[in-house]
Amino acid sequence: MSEREPDAAELRALTRELLAAHPPATTEPLDFLRARFDAGLAWVHYPVGLGGLGAPRSLQPVVDAELTAAGAPDNDPRRIGIGLGMAAPTVLKYGTEEQKRRFLRPLWVGEEVWCQLFSEPGAGSDLAALGTRAVREGEDWIVNGQKVWTSSAHLARWAILIARTDPGLPKHQGISYFICDMTDPGLEVRPLRQITGEAEFNEVFLTDVRIPDAHRLGAVGEGWKVAQTTLMNERVSIGGMRLPREGGMIGPVARTWRERPDLRTHDLHQRLLTLWVEAEVARLTGERLRQQLMAGQPGPEGSGMKLAFARLNQEISGLEVELLGQEGLLYSDWTMRRPELVDFTGRDAGYRYLRSKGNSIEGGTSEVLLNIVAERVLGLPAEPRNDKDIAWKDLAR
Numbered sequence: 440m441s442e443r444e445p446d447a448a449e450l451r452a453l454t455r456e457l458l459a460a461h462p463p464a465t466t467e468p469l470d471f472l473r474a475r476f477d478a479g480l481a482w483v484h485y486p487v488g489l490g491g492l493g494a495p496r497s498l499q500p501v502v503d504a505e506l507t508a509a510g511a512p513d514n515d516p517r518r519i520g521i522g523l524g525m526a527a528p529t530v531l532k533y534g535t536e537e538q539k540r541r542f543l544r545p546l547w548v549g550e551e552v553w554c555q556l557f558s559e560p561g562a563g564s565d566l567a568a569l570g571t572r573a574v575r576e577g578e579d580w581i582v583n584g585q586k587v588w589t590s591s592a593h594l595a596r597w598a599i600l601i602a603r604t605d606p607g608l609p610k611h612q613g614i615s616y617f618i619c620d621m622t623d624p625g626l627e628v629r630p631l632r633q634i635t636g637e638a639e640f641n642e643v644f645l646t647d648v649r650i651p652d653a654h655r656l657g658a659v660g661e662g663w664k665v666a667q668t669t670l671m672n673e674r675v676s677i678g679g680m681r682l683p684r685e686g687g688m689i690g691p692v693a694r695t696w697r698e699r700p701d702l703r704t705h706d707l708h709q710r711l712l713t714l715w716v717e718a719e720v721a722r723l724t725g726e727r728l729r730q731q732l733m734a735g736q737p738g739p740e741g742s743g744m745k746l747a748f749a750r751l752n753q754e755i756s757g758l759e760v761e762l763l764g765q766e767g768l769l770y771s772d773w774t775m776r777r778p779e780l781v782d783f784t785g786r787d788a789g790y791r792y793l794r795s796k797g798n799s800i801e802g803g804t805s806e807v808l809l810n811i812v813a814e815r816v817l818g819l820p821a822e823p824r825n826d827k828d829i830a831w832k833d834l835a836r
Contacts (some may be wrong), residue, residue, distance in 0.1 A: 441556045445483075445494050453492075454480055454505040462632040468512035472548040476512075481547045485531065489543050514549045517780040520544040521591060522553035526599050528672045529767045533616070533665050535657040542597070542618070554595035555673075556586040556619060556643060557666070563588070564804045566601075567663060568834070571645065572671050573602035573617065580604075580617065582648040588801065592628045592641035596620045599669060599683050600650075601662045606832040614662035619653040625649070634793045639781060671741055673802050675796065688755040688784055688791060689718040695762060702762050707784070709763075713754050721747045739815035742808040749798035749805055752783065756792040763788055791814055 445453070462476045475481055476490045480502050485491025506513075516523055523546070530542050545551040562569040571584025582602055585779030592598070598619040605613035621628075625648040657665040686691050695704065696711060725744055760767035770789040783798070784791055799805040813819040826834055 445492050446499075450480070450492070450494060450498055450501050451505060452765055453478060454502050458505070458509050458511065463509055463511040467597065469548060469550070471512055471550045472514055473544070475506075476544050476547055480506075482527075485543075489531070489539055514547060515780075516667055517782070519546070519549050519552055520781065521555055521595075522597075525555060525669045525673045526553045529599065529616075529656060529665060529669045530618075532668050537653075537803070538618070538656070546597075548835065551596040552591055552594045553593045553671070554589050554598045554621065556592075556598045556600040556645075557590060557669075558588045559585060560587050563800075564807050566666075567614065568831075568836075569601060569603060569614070570836075571600075571602045571603050572606070573615060573650070575652075576602070576649075580615075580650045580652060582617075582619070582645050582650055584645050586643040586645070587640075588631070589628075589641045589643050590639060590781055590801075591779075592621065592643050593630065593638075594779060597621060598643075599656075600741070601666050603831065604659055604662075607830050608660070609828055610826065610831040610834065611663045612660060614666070615659050616656045616662035616665040618656065619645075619648065619650055619651050620654075623648055623650075630775075630777055632775060635790055635798065636770075636775060638775060638777045670803065671739070678710050681726070684719065684722070685715075686722070687718065688752045688759075688795070689715055691784070691788070691791070692755055692759045692762065702764070707758070707762055710758055714751065714758060717747075718751055721751060739811050742803065742811040743816060745802055746805055746808045746812065749795075752791075752795040752798045756788070756795045759788045767773060767792075 457475060457478050461471050463471060466474075469554070472481075479485075479487060479492035481489065481490035483492050483494040483499050483502060484496035485493075487493055489527065489656060507802050514523075527543060527546055530538060530546075534542070542551075546553060557566060557569075559569050559571060569584075571582065571586065573580040573582045580602075582600070584602065586600075589598075591827075598621050600617045600619040601614050602617065603613050603616040607613065615618050619626075625646040627644040628641050628648070629644070631640040631642055632638045633640060693715065696708075721744070724747075728740055728744055783794060803811075810822055814821050
């Protein structure tokens with residue numbers, strides 16, 4: 440490839456070369472995915488050598504269409520969503536060259552699952568109030584604390600972790616950002632059973648966990664700034680998922696309406712029409728947001744999309760249960776299990792209704808996101824704060 444950006448025709452030709460050299464029908468899926476990454480066709484907008492070709496992000500669908508038509512395997516993005524949507528952009532922006540080359544390839548091909556060690560029992564909505572401590576000891580950091588609501592911790596090989604490295608500074612300033620090996624001694628993962636019956640989330644206890652300084656992302660004390668990259672990408676990945684028309688939560692309700700005329704009432708019809716239109720507006724807005732992202736990093740607009748996602752999912756799933764009447768109260772399986780992926784819309788109506796309750800909490804509570812939209816999108820005055828210049832160790836807890 441030349442130093443200029445490749446165009447669609449060149450990407451199409453490169454994809455066909457990959458398929459000819461590694462026929463999907465006779466190549467092991469993992470070997471194919473590794474070859475795809477090495478060819479720069481994993482995420483084409485990433486740099487050469489890191490799974491990309493420095494091409495515009497808008498050209499990724501050109502590659503994806505060729506691979507889909509040829510029956511090529513994908514990397515099961517729902518299983519590794521935290522790695523793809525949150526860890527990878529953060530490593531790319533703040534990681535050293537050594538860190539990028541060590542972590543991005545096994546992350547993208549799905550060899551290594553990632554989780555996110557951010558929220559704590561006393562620092563959920565107010566994440567910057569976190570109390571997990573990291574103390575420098577030579578070339579290592581010794582970490583002690585507790586994290587909670589950690590998706591995929593029971594499967595993860597690596598975690599992105601924020602911890603307090605200087606309690607004498609105000610809460611946003613004394614935080615650093617690390618990559619934590621989930622197989623290290625001192626890490627304990629316990630399941631948290633949810634209202635759905637599953638234990639999709641976990642709580643994680645860290646006792647004298649040793650993290651090498653080489654696994655720090657960004658400068659010491661700049662963890663909050665690094666975490667903003669993770670959080671903005673998280674909200675886009677949750678609220679701005681690419682969906683076809685009637686994809687997501689609105690799909691099952693629309694199908695039930697068409698297939699079960701005996702359930703229809705005028706009131707339910709009006710409510711379904713309103714929510715269908717809102718879901719379509721949100722879908723198209725998400726598409727526009729993704730196009731804006733092609734020119735740069737995600738901004739606060741992703742918080743608005745995530746807000747809409749949570750509200751719509753809860754209203755649509757409530758309508759579905761009401762539409763089904765007594766059938767909507769049935770729940771097919773309350774078995775305690777620890778799933779391998781997050782599924783917002785799977786299983787039955789009862790599951791969708793209960794699971795959607797978490798949408799306004801995970802990835803930033805709706806209350807916090809409303810503040811972000813108000814201050815950073817609409818330019819309204821910030822909420823009054825009395826802890827801005829007070830050392831974290833002196834805050835009332």
